[in-house]
Amino acid sequence: MPSSDVIEPIARALSIMSAMNQHRLSTISDLHRATGLPKPTVHRILATLISCGYVGKDIDRSVYMLTEQVLSLSSGYGKEAWLLQVGTPVARRITREVKWPVAIGILDYNTIVVQYSTRPYSEFVMQGSTVNKRFNLFSTAMGQAYLGFCEETQLQNILQALRDQEVQEDCILESDSKIKRYIAAVQDRGYGLRVGNRGESTHMAIPIKSDHQIIGVIGLSIFSSCFNDKVAKEYLALLRKSAGEIVDSMDKMMALAEHSAT
Amino acid sequence: MPSSDVIEPIARALSIMSAMNQHRLSTISDLHRATGLPKPTVHRILATLISCGYVGKDIDRSVYMLTEQVLSLSSGYGKEAWLLQVGTPVARRITREVKWPVAIGILDYNTIVVQYSTRPYSEFVMQGSTVNKRFNLFSTAMGQAYLGFCEETQLQNILQALRDQEVQEDCILESDSKIKRYIAAVQDRGYGLRVGNRGESTHMAIPIKSDHQIIGVIGLSIFSSCFNDKVAKEYLALLRKSAGEIVDSMDKMMALAEHSAT
């Protein structure tokens, strides 16, 4: 009675791999018992997994184990994935509420990479999707949200890395005092801000902090002509509330997962 | 021309998941391009993975991402898995060379758990397999190999944990000085040793240390009647050489994996 449209061999292979992850070494009979699959089937699935490199077999004996290649299925899975899983619905909710597009980004090397954007949902037409686009740390709202509120050591690391890179885009880097003033301004304001010209858009962003660490930034875009102190205050509060919700949900989910991961 | 006996749907699903692990969010077209699979096929595989809980889908848009459940395929994969992957062939080689069975164990809570044993390969018949059996830290050769050569803080942690457990098996715990003498004796000897009576077997074991940390222990069993100082010296050298090889191979492989895991 498997719900239709499910490719059975795949479901079976995954259950085998999941079972193999419970113990370091497995025999065919172990897996037969653990999954309820007929032994010839287990055998054939293992042959497939071996051929694909995810399973290794003891040469002489019939003992199987997962290889390090299983990490290629999950190594990208970390805090950022949690952030997205929890963050995307929140971002969509904000856009439903205030119409303006919302984006979630993370730090990658020395830029902010947009991971998710509700731009397509927004009724206000703006230029195409920004997903996977990289944004400069200086001069963008999301970048400011990171630089202005990360820990001092992290800041120094980033600045050093920026100085080391060959192409110098930010002339601000030439003066330490300029940097300090720039960052202090962001901190005083309480959020990242990049005001666009008339006809362009203006962006505001804040960090998403968990455990004193910035795990990502969340930003909102708005037509420059619609931007003023009043809406800034309103949307800032909304972003802060949302960031808080994201962190709370993440903590809960991660605690849950930790617990159920035997 | 896929090498026969490989279940295609499984191989395809794995390639999809592997591709999804590269970017946080994927569209069907992304995966279609990345894997070369027809779009209806990608669609069907994703439906399967969603049904199995390994993939989540953005409600409104068609954006897919791996869920935390992918960790259930690999969370058990750590240093110990590397140890086994590298260690098992070494263990077999020793047994081929000297005939006696060799076992590899790791610390789990407050016991040593045998992960692999070449007992079935040994021409000397001994009692059944010891895989997944737990061995006391005191009074066994493998346990001594751990206690005698782990770091002081680790030792204290273990002792505390042993004292805390309800059933007190090791009366040696009652006296700190007894413990100290016991451990000092192991250290002086240079390896864990449990001498059996005539007709029984004798066991010797040493730690496998990488980066000042004990990642496992390796031990050799021998008929008590065959054990004497001369063979002890010989086998100890063999075990030490082998442990060194294991650590070297592990370091190499892990460095390699680190590098190729983009």
Next chain:
DNA sequence: AAAAGCGTTCCATATTGCGAAACATTTTTT
């Protein structure tokens, strides 16, 4: 307005995975 791209559904077809049964080998029991 047209064209290109995307996600999704359909469906006839042959492919392909299936697992009972038989066989080989090892381990345990008698």
Next chain:
DNA sequence: AAAAAATGTTTCGCAATATGGAACGCTTTT
């Protein structure tokens, strides 16, 4: 030592099912 039980592996005829071209509806781009 023999018998019995358990485990790993191979075979094979058949039915189940995964397949992907084509078509559809939709959005985005030209």
